[in-house]
Amino acid sequence: MSKALSAPAASLAPIPVRDILPWLVFGGLFCLLAIYFVGAEQGATALLPGHFMHELVHDGRHLLAFPCH
Numbered sequence: 115m116s117k118a119l120s121a122p123a124a125s126l127a128p129i130p131v132r133d134i135l136p137w138l139v140f141g142g143l144f145c146l147l148a149i150y151f152v153g154a155e156q157g158a159t160a161l162l163p164g165h166f167m168h169e170l171v172h173d174g175r176h177l178l179a180f181p182c183h
């Protein structure tokens with residue numbers, strides 16, 4: 115009484131590049147913004163006043179070897 119059950123093969127439809135492109139652009143811009151805040155958000159290039167953003171990403175800055183102080 116051993117019948118092998120075979121599930122029907124799932125057919126995966128390819129995702130068109132046109133559908134992925136906006137998400138790729140969004141992800142790329144988000145990554146660039148994250149790199150900016152970690153690597154350059156201080157001093158003369160700071161967009162936000164104060165030291166909040168610098169202190170928030172300070173450990174990440176040292177972890178990624180960005181010059182800090």
Ligand SMILES: [Zn+2]
Nearest residue numbers: 172176182183
């Ligand atoms: Zn530092």
